[in-house]
Amino acid sequence: MPHTEPSHSQPESLDKLNYNDEFINRHIGPNPQQTSAMLEKLGVSSLNELIEQTVPAAIRSEQTASLAAPMTEQQALAELKAIAQKNQRFKSYIGLGYHSTYVPPVILRNVMENPGWYTAYTPYQPEIAQGRLEGLLNFQQMITDLTGMDLANASMLDEATAAAEAMAMAKRVARKNKSDQFFVDHNCLPQTLAVLKTRAEHFGFDIVVGDPNTDLENHDYFGALLQNPGANGELLELEKLTQVVHAKEALAIVAADIMSLALLKAPGEQGADIVVGCNQRFGVPMGFGGPHAAFFAFREKYKRSTPGRIIGVSVDSRGKPALRMAMQTREQHIRREKANSNICTSQVLLAVMSAFYAMYHGSDGIDRIAKRIHLLTKILAQGLTSLNYKLRHSQFFDTLCIEVGEQQMALYQRALKSHINLRLEGKNALGISLNECTTQKDIEALLAVFAAGESPLDFHSLEVKAQGNTAIPRESAREQKALQHEIFHRYQSETEMLRYLKRLESKDIALNHAMIPLGSCTMKLNATAEMIPVTWPEFGELHPFAPIDQAQGYTILFEQLQNMLKACTGYDAISLQPNAGSQGEYAGLVAIKKYFEAKGEHQRNVCLIPQSAHGTNPASAQMASMKVVVIKCDEQGNVDVNDVKAKITQHGDSIASIMVTYPSTHGVFEENIKEICELIHNIGGQVYIDGANMNALVGLAAPGEFGGDVSHLNLHKTFCIPHGGGGPGMGPIGVKAHLAPYLASHPLQSIPGTEQGNGTISAAPWGSASILPISWMYIRMMGGTGVKQATEVAILNANYVASQLQTHYPILYKGKNGFVAHECLLDLRPLKESSGITEEDIAKRLMDFGFHAPTMSFPVAGTLMIEPTESESKAELDRFCDAMITIRQEAERVQNGELPRDNNPLCNAPHTLDDIIEENWQRPYSREEASRPLAYLKEHKVWPSVNRIDNVYGDRNLICSCPSIDLYLDK
Structure with a gap:
């Protein structure tokens, strides 16, 4: 018998069935029923009424009405894919700090594409961030091993920023030197020089650009930046040059290529005071410029003046080794206008990717990759000289500068026709920088360009001759393989690497576990559809300095995103x-x-x-x-x-x-x-x-x-x-x-x-062009109606949390009608005075409930700032509020004398498995109260991997490199 529609069914239009705004309801947490219940709790009839009571009428507008209608995930991905395909993927040998690289698939899938890594927050709560902190400690170990420096920070935004920060640091620490001049190698990367000039202009410094081999002795300066290898491939005799710099009572800063450090003598062994560079070619896509991690290594005596973050080894309350951000943490928030830097972040995801790349390949693998790049460069050099071209430098790592005279543009255009990007060097030379992805076929294609047709040279013969040539002088060569720490010898099989990455991930709380209710930080949904385009090769493989006509997809993306942001602002x-x-x-x-x-x-x-x-x-x-x-x-x-x-x-x-x-x-x-x-x-x-x-x-x-x-x-x-x-x-x-x-x-x-x-x-x-598709996708899928609704629900969720908690914790500030904006401040100072329970105790106790703490003691000391965002459902908000209310009840038991002030669930938090399986439990509360204070924790529990960490011990005993595994086993 055929199926028929019920008689009461009404026909629906195709437009209604298409449901193009479905993503809005996936991004926004509360469904209509939950929204109504929350509005009723607040005593308002609609979102419109809440907004009228909250946002001043004088500033309200409908600016986003000009945004396009919302799209489904599939529609938006298809539209963006069509844009991405307008980018042309040439072979780029431009260099200048950006190189093609292979992202190991185990790292691509399990880190870069994994929300357990990319949705985590800055590790200000280290007990639930030990995985990322270990990854960053590995990063610091990698950098100190390669550079030969005492310490390294946890990464910078890019190489140019790192060099600018090094310049400012040199001025701070070179106290005996009264000069306002900063010397920059004429072979410095041009983008680094541009950023340095901008910083120097506003700091009141004078930039002096010159040849370090001839000009260092002829100027006074407080610091000097030496690029090695130089932008055109030249290798410097660093030890001799750093001696000249030190004779001026100035700091020697070396900008180094990270891959070259596998073969070149470490700058720290040659007198460098600070070493900077970029980690991009260690397994991070070029992405038309970013994001990438820069490194910043330095001598121990300068540790108190270093910008950025340093990860240090401390101990927890059981004496177990534990990691935390040391000393520099939020330095600019503490010192404000007297801060050494305004840098408040690093490039964690990219930094740990590069560290895992080094660990996966290991010491032998990195050595092999670097030697292969160098040998291919020598083979290319041999072929070019065999074709009667002159090389500007006979000593190099991966970059050649070829004197071509009047043929420059003809050769450059011939390369373009073969889908090859070379670098123009002045008016009569071309530059070529090889990379990990370069093959024999690529070398033959390059030689064909310079031979004006198929190269007549035999590759094998060129290789034999190249092997006999020395392009790295003996005094500049590394004597032993780099990366000798044990962490670079453990994880070369994919099985071991996969399990290691999973172990680290399991030590952290990210958005794939629970709400992260941080005020002023908006830890909202990062939807999978928004993240997918980031790893498309059409976006990832482009060199940032490739001819712009090869980046038409990016050009369209930029223009459209700029228009979207103009509409929003x-x-x-x-x-x-x-x-x-x-x-x-x-x-x-x-x-x-x-x-x-x-x-x-x-x-x-x-x-x-x-x-x-x-x-x-x-x-x-x-x-x-x-x-x-x-x-x-x-x-x-x-x-x-x-x-x-x-x-x-x-x-x-x-x-x-x-x-x-x-x-x-x-x-x-x-x-x-x-x-x-x-x-x-x-x-x-x-x-x-x-x-x-x-x-x-x-x-x-x-x-x-x-x-x-x-x-x-x-x-x-x-x-x-x-x-x-x-x-x-x-x-x-x-x-x-x-x-x-x-x-x-x-x-x-x-x-x-x-x-x-x-x-x-x-x-x-x-x-960081390659992550801009995330925001493009968000706005495209939400449309004008969606982004407005997201804001309305963000305000609703914050007010709902405030209303649920206000009878337990005072809300410090409210608007004129009694509502908050998108976040609220809980005033914990009265509770602290009456019970001794601090905001830190509450932050740590929240870990036992499976939550990351809200923002602690900012902008007002003794407060917690909560921002739930629009992406959290009423059920998740209630779960968080239940946790906060239970914590308040525990504090009351301390306040009433039922629990001792020095032995209670709050001051002992967080509780680890080590606590719970302890044979001799001597606490005035049960193991169940400690570890599963609410019923939902019986279904799923995220265990903090360490107990409360001793911050003072960590700063007094600063260790910023990886200890031996035996140290952990002993505990």
């Missing part, structure tokens, strides 16, 4: 170059400074910054040579308008800008934001609106419309690029039209609308 222009929020702040302030210089208003050097600001704000202002003047906040947590007026009276036309985070870091929409903007504009100043909290604005209000002149956008927050355990990130800036002419430029790629005099912020023209 109300700004007129977007710069995609800054590759972190901190870099975006710096780029925005530099644009403001350039704008005033063009107007002849050189006296404007004051930056007003509220007390509640992120620590990077004053640090960034200091880097732009602005004077920081702090604005008070009132009792409700708002920027004190009267104090703004007083500072305007005091500083007048010296004011360049004010930096305001909106909604505020205190978790409220300030009603007076437009008045503040008008006050600054009335005296000719600029308004910088920190975009950290854009997750509460998109679709509801646009900073470019309510008074902002510039904002940075944390794409790794609001626009879904994952944190990767502390990086990668992206921090593009949006500006109004009058600031657009002052956006960052680049020396090697023309960025439309910019001038070279604007300076360069990051090594790559469009920052």
